[in-house]
Amino acid sequence: MRRLLIAIACLPLAARLEAQPHVAGCAVFPANNVWNAPVDTAPVDPNSNTYVATIGAGQTAHPDFGSGVWDGGPIGIPFVDVPGTQAKVKVTFEYDGESDHAGYPVPPNVPVEGGSASAGDRHVLVVDHDNCVLYELYSAYPQPDGSWRAGSGAIFDLKSNALRPAGWTSADAAGLPIFPGLVRYEEVAAGEIRHAIRFTAPRTRQAYIWPARHYASSLTALNDPPMGQRFRLKAGLDISTFSPAVQVILRALKKYGMLLADNGSSWSLSGAPDDRWDNDVLHEITRLRGSDFEAVDESSLMADANSGSVRGANAVPMIAAAVNAASFLSGALAPGEIISIFGSGFGQDPTQTKVYFDGAAAPLIYLSATQINAVVPYEVSGKTSTALHIE
Secondary structure, X not given: OOOEEEEEOOOOOOOOOOOOOEEOOEEOOOOOEHHHOOOOOOOEOOOHHHHHHHHOOOOEOEEEOOOOEEOOEEOOOOOEEEOOOOOOEOEEEOOHHHOOOOOEOOOOOOOOOOOOOOOOOOOEEEEEOOOOEEEEEEOOEEOOOOOEEEOEEEEEEOOOOEOOOOOOOOOXXXXXXXXXXXXXXXXXXXXXXXXXXXXXXXXXXXXXXXXXXXXXXXXXXXXXXXXOOEEEEOOOOOOOOOOHHHHXXXXXXXXXXXXXXXXXXXXXXXXXXOOOOOHHHHHHHHHOEHHHEEEEOOHHHEOOOOEOEEOHHHOOOEEEEEEEOOOOOOOOEOOOOEEEEEEEOOOOOOOOOOEEEOOEEOOEEEEOOOEXXXXXXXXXXXXXXXXXXXX
16 A cells, blocks of 8 residues: 655644744743734724723833843843742742642742842743743742742643633632743844733723633723733834844734733833843833724633634644554555644534544544544555645
């Protein structure tokens, strides 16, 4: 029987294919996570003008990150990646009932937001790059016995779309992870940011919307935006006069937008400190005004109120491998052979999910969000190669 080579491609007709961001070899949440979903075609929120006016239509946007130090600490929210063997420390919490109780792999020299002497938010972010798990602490202080004390703490499996329990905080006021929303130098240098950006506003409502899980306000006026509200830079804004590095950030603000995650100054964009940032170039972001942004309605993306996965036209299936279903060995495959396709963001409804080889539909045997078992169709007999795609 003739065997053929497969060129793997995921070309969903009803989905937008994007590659999710990575850090230290780990994908930052599945490709179909809400942080990684484009919102450039999402409808404008009916309350957009009101929210923009409340945050400040005439207020300037600004980067809350950069190079060097400010008031003795790094400019931005730092993070560190550690191996899975990093020793874990005990952490006690002020908001104990809404914090994750497990050891946190905090190294002795971990960077603290604002610096070791800071009295501010003192976020500590740690990525276990062997297990792809994110650990985040708020108001974190080391103790003489080697343990830590923090206001709150949250642990996120970067391979999962799970959200915090409804009503729970995290290390952030909105109950969201912080790290996925940071602007990082490596992304800008590579020419593309593939995720939403975290930002703050001075006033928020006593409410939260998906994907946020918590509020931090006693205000009830409907003109105040809820935690989790997504905004984007208006598509028609001319960004050609900005420096190339800033254009990368602005393109992301148009395509992926930004998520309201905490109370703070108006239109303050979060990022990680890095000595390679050019602060003069980043200062160009202050040319933006609140009126350059609009709130978007991303409710149609929600597949499940307790999951960060998106659905419909913004789902982003990704193929990692296609192998023999019995041996799990890769290589040339034959017509009639049962294969396992591994990846993420796959549909689980057999009436909605299709696998094609050069346009020939493959019979499906098994479906899950991360695996599809299918039979290589006999229509590819006689060929030396074929293209596989999922719709």
